[in-house]
Amino acid sequence: MPSQPPATPRKRPQQERSQVTVQAILTAAAHILTEAGYDHFTTNKVAERAGVSIGSLYQYFPNKASLLLALAEHHADQMMQLAKDHLETTGDRSIPEVIRQIVAAAVAAHAVNPKLHLVLHEQVPHSEVMRQFDQAKMENLLRSFLVQQCDQLQPKNLDLTVFMVERTIRALIHGAMTEHPEFLQTGELDQELTALLSAYLLKK
Amino acid sequence: MPSQPPATPRKRPQQERSQVTVQAILTAAAHILTEAGYDHFTTNKVAERAGVSIGSLYQYFPNKASLLLALAEHHADQMMQLAKDHLETTGDRSIPEVIRQIVAAAVAAHAVNPKLHLVLHEQVPHSEVMRQFDQAKMENLLRSFLVQQCDQLQPKNLDLTVFMVERTIRALIHGAMTEHPEFLQTGELDQELTALLSAYLLKK
Amino acid sequence: MPSQPPATPRKRPQQERSQVTVQAILTAAAHILTEAGYDHFTTNKVAERAGVSIGSLYQYFPNKASLLLALAEHHADQMMQLAKDHLETTGDRSIPEVIRQIVAAAVAAHAVNPKLHLVLHEQVPHSEVMRQFDQAKMENLLRSFLVQQCDQLQPKNLDLTVFMVERTIRALIHGAMTEHPEFLQTGELDQELTALLSAYLLKK
Amino acid sequence: MPSQPPATPRKRPQQERSQVTVQAILTAAAHILTEAGYDHFTTNKVAERAGVSIGSLYQYFPNKASLLLALAEHHADQMMQLAKDHLETTGDRSIPEVIRQIVAAAVAAHAVNPKLHLVLHEQVPHSEVMRQFDQAKMENLLRSFLVQQCDQLQPKNLDLTVFMVERTIRALIHGAMTEHPEFLQTGELDQELTALLSAYLLKK
DNA sequence: TATGAATGAGGGTTCATTCAT
DNA sequence: GATGAATGAACCCTCATTCAT
Structure with a gap:
């Protein structure tokens, strides 16, 4: 190393x-x-x-x-800002509702600068490092949101759940951006992702 | 370009x-x-x-x-071989059963050469290209397996389902390898992943 | 060196x-x-x-x-053969007549494989070496022909004359091939070259 | 290509x-x-x-x-400068006089850096390219000089004449440099070249 | 004699980084 | 602070040539 x-x-x-x-x-x-x-x-x-x-x-x-890093951080910040704007909490809602909102926020966040996002994660040699930013910030947001909104949700292991949800959302949006842009445009991805995660969380 | x-x-x-x-x-x-x-x-x-x-x-x-590519292809082949060995179909089974088997196969496949797998996907500049191999082969395997095993499964859009399942499995295993090796060792990941996908597919 | x-x-x-x-x-x-x-x-x-x-x-x-050399030699041989065929001496003739014949022979010789000829003389690194063949053989032919045909020609320095004539012919044909193919096709070059050399030799 | x-x-x-x-x-x-x-x-x-x-x-x-090219261009420029210095026109003169002057200028130009000149034209792979510089500049100079000095010269085809004269001068000087340096030192080449070209132009 | 796998010196070129001005 | 000329380690790759089979 x-x-x-x-x-x-x-x-x-x-x-x-x-x-x-x-x-x-x-x-x-x-x-x-x-x-x-x-x-x-x-x-x-x-x-x-x-x-x-x-x-x-x-x-x-x-x-x-350091230049690449600053760029990645700046980009992650922008994504986070947009995501937060979508997550203005307004009272208690059902889990599917919450999930739908989170998914929408994530999708919106990925629309900030899709081209840059893809290059940063696919072409730049140490994509691991690039990912840190998106990921850490996303996880924090997600954790606090889950805890706050879903009091019916009592996961034995919050870390595991956050990991599962965060990774799944990001991977599927990323994958759709790369290989199935049509899933994004038709809204199919939002729907399916929401269905996937709702089913998962409701069974907890 | x-x-x-x-x-x-x-x-x-x-x-x-x-x-x-x-x-x-x-x-x-x-x-x-x-x-x-x-x-x-x-x-x-x-x-x-x-x-x-x-x-x-x-x-x-x-x-x-081309050297990198040959390496990636070779590695993908090895993964596929192992995955197939795990998927010897033996009669009809329930969806959770099938999913559990698929997840286990994927996890096993990722154990072929984890270090190489990670370097190929994180450090190599055009990871997109590296991914082609794993992905295409995995998707084919998954599609045929899903069609064959789950006659109760009639997804309107098989492509969408395969995409969702394949990406989710790979992202979570990959993520666990990188950030939460403990999830892999305890078997938590297998369980949770099976739960996630079973819930999803059963609702179809 | x-x-x-x-x-x-x-x-x-x-x-x-x-x-x-x-x-x-x-x-x-x-x-x-x-x-x-x-x-x-x-x-x-x-x-x-x-x-x-x-x-x-x-x-x-x-x-x-050595391969390049063999090729050059082979090509020079072919050129010489063709040139000789054009120089079948038939009795005494005037200097312009002789010159016209020589020029025609040289032009014909350069038509053996013009592409190869140009590459050999323009692109190959040590064109000096390539030239040896064409040149030496051409000079010999020319010298014997001049001596034999033009008994009215008594140059103090045969070497100088042969040098002048041989170089001039080759340079102008080569130049025409490269930059003014039209001069070759219309026959202008033959005419002008004959005029040039006749005037020169007649004044001797 | x-x-x-x-x-x-x-x-x-x-x-x-x-x-x-x-x-x-x-x-x-x-x-x-x-x-x-x-x-x-x-x-x-x-x-x-x-x-x-x-x-x-x-x-x-x-x-x-590009380095080779710059060198060739620089060298051609130097040659041209020297040639021009020799061609200061002073009134009308006879064709032999003019030709003698041109030949002298060309010979002088080739003395700028003879070794470099030869290497550039014999050893460098694409000597064609190297030649462009010398040639184009020489032709221009020659054309303007011929037109200006020889009003008795009315060639039907100025291009053809320039081509003939320029190529002949360069080939013979070049050839002498390579194979008969003695012709250059004794001045024989100047004389013979002048004779050759004078006879040619006078017959026009 | 023929094969073709193997050799390796050495070439052209890039690009992150430094530092004198 | 800002400039941009200069640096040079290191890289990818070629191709004439050899020699074991």
Whole structure:
């Protein structure tokens, strides 16, 4: 196993100009990734497209991995924001209702930037790392939502349930995006996913 | 999108000697991938580890991608073989029974070479391509098994069902391998997965 | 300057089968050169196209250069044969007449295999070596013809004259083949070349 | 026919430092070509000899061919400059006078860097490409000079005449450089070439 | 004699990263 | 801070040639 360099942004830009630069870099990175694919994603190209010198890029991102990571995190944040907007809790509801809502939120979240999402998870070498963000945030949201909304749900093992639900949702949405976009457009996926998870949770 | 070079083996070895060479290369490739990770997976290292010249490697694999592909295909074949061994059909059974058997087969298949499996799917750049093999073969097996075993199952859309089941099984096993090995060892995953899919299919 | 390996055919094939093999190799070499260019001219490809093992190729040609050389020599021989056929001397004639005949012979000779001729002289790395053949043989032919036919011609320096005439003819035919094929087809080149050389020789 | 990559310089250097680097590379390239021959002309050796990293070489020359091309162009430019210096027109003169001047200019031009010239035209694989530069520039110069100086010259076909004269001059100088350096040193070549072309043009 | 598997030096090229200006 | 020229380790891959069978 190779030793990884520190992959956190080198400095938190505090001046406005820096913020602009960082944003330009991230935007350029996303563009290149979605338009040209990971194979053409080089730090020099990103800097050029961002209208910034390669030196400046390395001022804010200590290495390539940290840039990718920041992008993944930023993307996950956006997904989370959208998901949360869909989950405004309004009183108690049945489990199918809750599940339907969660599924809808997840589907909506995946629509933020589908191309980037796919490249990040399919082409980037260490997709494991990319997944951390989506996953951790999704799980937290899901856990709190499940606990809060489903008081009739008393799973012996909350972790196991969250794992099952979170993974299933993400895998099926991801799979549909890749191989069966028609399932997404017709709404079949939402329905089937809701059915799958409702049946599962109701039997608990 | 860059155009990919042909990734099929360059020549069918005609002498016995060649077969040995090809095997040595594949074995070495698997070793390096599992022991050092994709970052250290170079064609020269593979050849060296195989005790073969780099020229010999390129005699049988026109480029790096084709070597990876051959490895993935070989691995998928092994998984399928094991899965099939678990699915010897013996008369009619209930859906939960059938599902339990399928899940067990999938779990067993993933135990063929877990390290290699994970590297192939997480570290290798175009994991999409790697997935093709597992997936296509799994889906076929699953489809025929479902049709054959569950005559009470009349899904309006077999494709959709196969998609749901196949993706779910693979995602959860894969996820457990990565993040919750304990779920696999205790058998919790088998149970829960069976419960999940049985509930789903029974409601059809 | 790198030291050159011996570049003469390794053995004179004496059995019929060998002759066939050598011919097959030379033919294949010519095909590849004219169809794919020197960049794709590899000994392995030649052997394959000749339907012969690479080992057999090296049995008759000790290295790549010797193969190229044999090809060049063979081609030069063919050119010479054709040129000679055009130069059947029939009594005394005027210098313009003689020159016209020589030019016609040279043009005809260049039509033997124009594609191969060009590749040999433009793409092959050490065109100097390739040129030796055409040149030496052409010069000899020309010298003897000039001496024999033009007794009114008493150049102080026969070598210089032969050099001037031979080089000029070859350069202009070659140039026309490459850049002005129309000059060849209309016969303009023959005419102009004859005019050029006649004027030159008559003033001697 | 293989498709060629773009062979134009990759970036226009903006700092003075770069100009120095580019010059160093070109100089090193010329040295290696003339001293060791094309067989030893590798990009790594050129960079090393230039005291520059291989990366820097590729910053300014996208590939090996472009370096060769730049060298050929640079060399052609130098030849042209020298030729022009010899062709300062001073009033009307006779055709032999004009021809003598042109021949002298061409001979002088070939003396700029004879070794490099020969390697470029004999050893480099696609000498056709190298020739483009010399040739095109020479032809233009020659055409304008002929038109301007020889108003008594009314060739039906200027293109044909330029072709004849340009090719002949270049071939004979080149040939003399390669095989008969003595013709150049004694001035015999100048004389004979002038005689050849004068006789030709006067008969028009 | 013929085969073709095996060799391996060495080539062209990339790209993450540094650092003098 | 910003720039961009410079770096160089390392990679993928080719192909002339050898030699065991």
